[in-house]
Amino acid sequence: MTATPHEFAPVLRERQEASKEAARGLNQASAALRDEALGAIQDALIAQSARIISANTVDIDRGKAEGMDEGLQDRLRLTPERVQGLADAVAVVRSLPDPLGTVLRSMTLPNGLDVTQIRVPFGVVGAIYEARPNVTVDISALALKSGNAVLLRGGSAALESNKVLVSLMREAIASVGLPEDAIASVDDFGREGANALMRGRGYVDVLIPRGSASLIETVVTESSVPVIETGSGVVHIFVDASADADQAVDIIHNAKVQRPSVCNSVETVLIHREALPMVPAIAQRLLSSGVTLHADEAIRELVPEATAATEDDWATEYLSLEVSLKVVESLDEALEHIRRYSTHHTEAILTADMANAERFLNDVDSAAVMVNASTRFTDGGEFGFGAEVGISTQKLHARGPMGLTELTSTKWIVRGTGQSRE
Amino acid sequence: MTATPHEFAPVLRERQEASKEAARGLNQASAALRDEALGAIQDALIAQSARIISANTVDIDRGKAEGMDEGLQDRLRLTPERVQGLADAVAVVRSLPDPLGTVLRSMTLPNGLDVTQIRVPFGVVGAIYEARPNVTVDISALALKSGNAVLLRGGSAALESNKVLVSLMREAIASVGLPEDAIASVDDFGREGANALMRGRGYVDVLIPRGSASLIETVVTESSVPVIETGSGVVHIFVDASADADQAVDIIHNAKVQRPSVCNSVETVLIHREALPMVPAIAQRLLSSGVTLHADEAIRELVPEATAATEDDWATEYLSLEVSLKVVESLDEALEHIRRYSTHHTEAILTADMANAERFLNDVDSAAVMVNASTRFTDGGEFGFGAEVGISTQKLHARGPMGLTELTSTKWIVRGTGQSRE
DSSP states (O other): OOOOOOOOOHHHHHHHHHHHHHHHHHHHSOHHHHHHHHHHHHHHHHHTHHHHHHHHHHHHHHHHHTTOOHHHHHHHOOOHHHHHHHHHHHHHHHHSOOOSSOEEEEEEOTTSOEEEEEEEEOSEEEEEEOSOTHHHHHHHHHHHHTTOEEEEEOOGGGHHHHHHHHHHHHHHHHHTTSOGGGEEEOGGGTHHHHHHHHTOTTTOSEEEEESOHHHHHHHHHHOSSOBOOBOOOOEEEEEOTTOOHHHHHHHHHHHHHSSTTSTTSEEEEEEEGGGGGGHHHHHHHHHHTTOEEEEOHHHHHHOTTOEEOOHHHHTOOOOSSEEEEEEESSHHHHHHHHHHHOOSSEEEEEOSOHHHHHHHHHHOOSSEEEEEEOGGGOSTTTTTOSSOSEEEOSSSSOOEEEOSGGGEEEEEEEEEEEEOOO | OOOOOOOOOHHHHHHHHHHHHHHHHHHTSOHHHHHHHHHHHHHHHHHTHHHHHHHHHHHHHHHHHTTOOHHHHHHHOOOHHHHHHHHHHHHHHHHSOOOSSOEEEEEEOTTSOEEEEEEEEOSEEEEEEOSOTHHHHHHHHHHHHTTOEEEEEOOGGGHHHHHHHHHHHHHHHHHTTSOGGGEEEOGGGTHHHHHHHHTOTTTOSEEEEESOHHHHHHHHHHOSSOBOOBOOOOEEEEEOTTOOHHHHHHHHHHHHHSSTTSTTSEEEEEEEGGGGGGHHHHHHHHHHTTOEEEEOHHHHHHOTTOEEOOHHHHTOOOOSSEEEEEEESSHHHHHHHHHHHOOSSEEEEEOSOHHHHHHHHHHOOSSEEEEEEOGGGOSTTTTTOSSOSEEEOSSSSOOEEEOSGGGEEEEEEEEEEEEOOO
C-alpha cells in the first residue's frame, strides 16, 4: 500500500498555485465585488460576441473536417443568440443571494466556548468536461458567485472557443480588481492538464466531471482529489397496475421526448402486467414522435413496431429517441430491476395506490424519486436553484441538482476567553 | 484515459453484495429496532467480555513476539474496564436522536409539484483503520444508529480481537431480527479485502480511513469510491503580540500535554516577535511536563534546552511530547507559515486584538479555527455530538468532527398529480 505523489512540470504547478492564491483573494472579496465581476463578464460576452463566434467557427470547421457528427456540432456551435444566452445565465447567477457566511449551527458549550459552523467557499473547484462551451461560462459564473476559483479542462473539440471565453472572463474579473487567476484553464497542457486536476491534491478542493459516462468513470477512478460524480442517468418509470392511463401516456412521452439527450430523460419503462392494456396507447404516442422502441416479448405482441430488447438495452442510457419497455409481475420485480440497472439518478412510479407509492419512495435508492410526475423535473432550474453545476448521482456532499450551496463547504469558528480542556 | 474496473473474487463480491442487501434491510427497519440492536450489542459486549479479552491476549502476545512497541500495545490492549467502555459508548450512541427522515428543504413548485429533501442513510459505509479495536465497535454502532451497513477492514495487529467483536455484534443484531451482514469484515481477504473497499464502486457508498497519515494517503490515492479524509493534524497556535501571557502558557501546555497522541494536539507554536518575552514561561511549563522543544535561533537564545528545528519539524505531526516553536515578524508571516504547513485540521490565535482575530478566522483555511482556546476542543464529544467517526480534514460533505449526521446522505422526494415539463 504505497502511494507516489504525482510530479507536475513546474509551469503546471505554478498554474495550480496561482489558482490557490486567487481563491484566497476571492475569499476576501465582498459579495458586491463578486457580483460586479459577474456583471463585467456579462458585458464582455455581449461586447465580444463576434470574437467568440469567430473562434467557435474554427472549432466547428475542424470538427467538420474530422467528421464530427451533426449532434455534436450542434452542441459545440455558438450563435449570437446562444452567446446572449450565456450572458443571460450569468445575469441569473448574479441575481441569486450570496451563499457565503450563513450560520448553519451555533452553540455555546458549558465551558463558555462559542462554537459556530459557517458556510465558506471550497477554494479551487476543478471541472473536466466535454464539447459544450457553455459549461465554461456556467461553471465559472457559479464558482465566482460562491467565492471559488475554477481550474478548467474543456474538451479538445471546443479548444478555440474555450480559449476566448476564458481569456475574456479573466480580463473582466481583473477589470474590477479581482485576481484574474480565479478563472483559469489547463487546456494548454494536454493530458497532463487533466492530471493537474485529478492528481492535484492540496490544490484542487473538489473536482466535477461533466460529460459522457466514460469520462466520468475515468475521473472517478483516477482522481485522488474529492470528486462529485454527475449525470449518468439510466432513468426508470414504473407504470403500476393502478396508474391513470392518460397520465401514463403523457408523462412517459414527456419524459422521453421533451429533451431526449439529457440525463433525466427516461430510458426504461417498466409496466405492471395488469397495466398491459395501456401499452398500445403509450407506444403509439412515442412512435408518433419518432421514438424507437426496444421491448420484451409480451409488449412486442401488442406493439409489432418494437424491436426485441436485449440485456444491453436495460443498462443503456440512450440519450436519444429510443426507449426500452418491459413487463414486470409486481412492484417487487420492478424494484429489483431498478436496483440492478439504475444509475441512481431519477426514478418514478405512476400509481393510484399510495401504499405502493410510499414503498417505491422509500426503497428506490436514487437522487430523486417521484410519484406521478415526469422524470424531467430533476433539474436545478425546475427546483428553483437558478442554475446548476450538474446533477450529482453520488451520495457524498451533494445529491441531485447542484446549485450554489453545493459549491460551498463549512468551517467551525470557535471563540474562547482562555479555555483549556479538562 | 481508460479505466479498468477491478475484478473481485466471487466470494469477495458476495460479501459486498451481502452488505448492500443488508443496507436495504436496515433502511426498512424502524429506529426502535435499530436501537434494540444497539442494546443487544451492548449486552453482548458485557456478557462476552472474557472471550473478547482472551482473543485480544492472542493479538497482544503476537505483537510482543514481533517486537511491537509499548505505545501500540497499549492502544491494542483490551481490559475489562475498556470493554465496559466500549459498551458504554454503544449506550451513548443509542441514546442520541434518530438522524434519519428529517426534512431539510421543502417547497411546492408553481406547477403544484411537492418537492422535499430528506435525510437518508448512505447505504454501505466502509472503514479502513489500524490497531485500536474500539474503532470496530464505535463505527459499527454509529453506522447502525444512522441506518448504514458497515464493511470493515481492521489492522492485522488486532485480527483476533476484531474477529470476536464482529462476530458477537453480528449475532446481537441477528437476535433482534436485523440482517447480520449489516456488520461485516473483510479482514479474512488480506490486501484484496482493502481493495474490496477502495475499489468497491456500486457497493461501498463512502469510505472512511482512520489511522496514520500514510494509511490515509494510500486510501485517498487508491480509492475510486468516495472517501472522507480524516485526522492528520499539523496543528498551529499563533501567539500574537497582544496575547495574554498567562493564558498563552496555559493554553499551549494544554494543547500539547493534555493528550499528545491525538490529531488536535498542537505541533507548532508561532510567536510574534513582540511576544518573545512570553517564551521563557511557555517553554518552562512545557519542559516541566517533559516536552521536547524544537526551536529557531531566536527562541533558542532564550531557551537553551531547545534543540535546533529543521525544515522537517515544521511539517511534522509529532503525536508525542514534542513541539516546534518559531518566531514570526507579523500576523501575515504566521498566516503564510500556516498556509504552507497546515493540514487544515485546527489552528488557533491567542490575541487581545479582535481585528487580528477576525483576519485569522477568515484567512485560515482549516476545519476549525479558534481564538483564545485550546486546539484540543476540536472533538465530537466536546461539540456535543455524543460520539465521532473521525475528524474530517477535507471540505467535501463533512468538515471537522463527524457525528451521526455526517454518516447520512439526502434524497429528493417529488410528489405530483400527473405533471409533465413544459
